[in-house]
Amino acid sequence: MSELNEFSRLIGALYDAPLDDARWRDVTMMIADFFDTHSCALQVRSEQGALLLGSTDNVSPDLARQYAEYYYQYDEWAREATLYPLDTVYFGNEIVADSVLERSECYDFMRAADMAQVVGGALALGGNEVGIIGVHRGWHAAAFDGTDRRKMQLLFPHLQRALAMRSAFRRHEIRRSMTEAALDKLAIAVLLVDRAGRIIHSNRAAVEMLRRENGLFASSSFVRAASPATTQALLRLIDRACNAGTQPSINEPVGALAIERAGMRPLSVLVAPIRRDDAAVASSERIAMLIVRAPEENDARRNDTLRALFGFTATEAALAGALADGLTLSDIAARHRVTLNTVRSQLKAVLRKSDTAKQSELVALVLRQTTGYMP
Structure with a gap:
């Protein structure tokens, strides 16, 4: 040779x-x-x-x-x-x-x-x-x-x-392994998906949630909802998050969605971008993160945390938590059988006590303090 x-x-x-x-x-x-x-x-x-x-x-x-x-x-x-x-x-x-x-x-x-x-x-x-x-x-x-x-x-x-x-x-x-280990410690379900909804990673809580096939499930490794219309709405949010993830300065949630379940309160799904330059994500694809809450699992614990941190009343803590779950002010008013003006008044108090200026900032703050998500 x-x-x-x-x-x-x-x-x-x-x-x-x-x-x-x-x-x-x-x-x-x-x-x-x-x-x-x-x-x-x-x-x-x-x-x-x-x-x-x-x-x-x-x-x-x-x-x-x-x-x-x-x-x-x-x-x-x-x-x-x-x-x-x-x-x-x-x-x-x-x-x-x-x-x-x-x-x-x-x-x-x-x-x-x-x-x-x-x-x-x-x-x-x-x-x-x-x-x-x-x-x-x-x-x-x-x-x-x-x-x-x-x-x-x-x-x-x-x-x-x-x-x-x-x-x-x-x-x-090493960074990816640490990220996955940290996600597995969360009680809340977290999934990383590509633009088509293909599941790239799911933590332990998400694996268990998908296994129950009530609200969200995995179909050939793609996350799907029971209703085709809800699936399409979820995919639209995922698409927005993937587009936002190409911009280094954007890391805030792009939206939330309530996912209906049989015989239970809806799941709340927050959709957020993962920045392309995040070195903990081992993929060159555009990635979105889904944070999924089952309200029955930790409402009380979350509300206690919010009351301790911000001095909310029980009603104010429940309002902040419901907004983080993706509910609108009208949804909250209907659930508690109060007027929309009453809920708006409560929101003003919540914004003041939490030192936030708008609803999206409040939602991000609640998520940081109760799920570990850092927008």
């Missing part, structure tokens, strides 16, 4: 590896072959320590474990590489004298792995992470030369991008 073809295969493998850490070992084997040697190691270092991503067969599983548990702290060459200018190729003896290495704690590891000389360097990956590559030759091999330095210089930008991609994927995965 020509050197150009070998390099092309190596670059292809590099850009595949960020998707699966198990592939980094194959990458190190290919890099070692590219340098016509037996040894290569890749690691990522941060304030939390060192992670040996991949290494060639001269680093046995037991040696790799020893390095991860102990020797990484005393790896003089790796440490010095992070202190010198990053993204620069070095020979090992340019930054650490051989006599220093021979006295270091890591020398036993290097002898066991037959790592007498090295070419490589440290790469800035963003955040507090640094990638380190070392390609090694043994005690009886020819020394690295200018050709090897040029090869490493060709490899560096590709390796840096691949390792940076891996770091970005891992940060995103």
